[in-house]
Amino acid sequence: MKIVAVCGMGIGTSVLLKMNAEKVLRTLGVDAEVEAADIGVARGMSRDAQIVLTSEELAPEIGDVSAEVIIIDNFFDLEEITTKLKAALPE
């Protein structure tokens, strides 16, 4: 399973989001690769990803991808990330 965490610049918010998503996936026992990306390369990277994590402002910029786009409001709220990831994960 491939997950892409997307932010505008690829060094800040997406890195935090990637770290917290990895924490959540470990707790859930899900084997997934999480990559941080800036909005410029996100579209290409999202092509073979199952899930895209991003903020509300950036979601429309990602455009039409087959991956499920999940919007995270609070990047530090592991509960929010857990709930939203769980809903998107297969089984």
Added chain:
Amino acid sequence: MSATLADELSDDAIVLGAEASDWRGAVRLAGAALTATGSTTDEYTAEMIRAVEDLGPYIVIAPGIALAHSRPSPAVVKTGISWVSLTEPIEFGHAANDPVRLVVGLAATDHDSHLATMSNLAGVLSGDLDRLLEATDPEQLRAIIRENTQ
């Protein structure tokens, strides 16, 4: 590099109880602190503001917290971080997380050099924001950050 967030935050990098008139002013304070530490040039501050103008207030990543940053560029001399707490909360125009009380400025020379600091930052900022905002001097802030750093 095993420097922790508390070590990275020198006195020059910390501005406590600052006042800003709007979000641009708040980002400018974080940029000025990065410049004061020798991490960036003034151009980087302008780049951080432009990032929000272009992409929206997505840098407000949690209730009350903005992570001001741009991308690696010639305006970044070395990887660095700054910390600005605001006396009066500022609206960034974020739907869920306004108003902002803490602006963390971030500059990186590449995509990897700051990862240890970011890991620290994630741990510290997922804690109690009120507690972090209690600090009135840099040493006290570093002590609170260390408490929250594993």
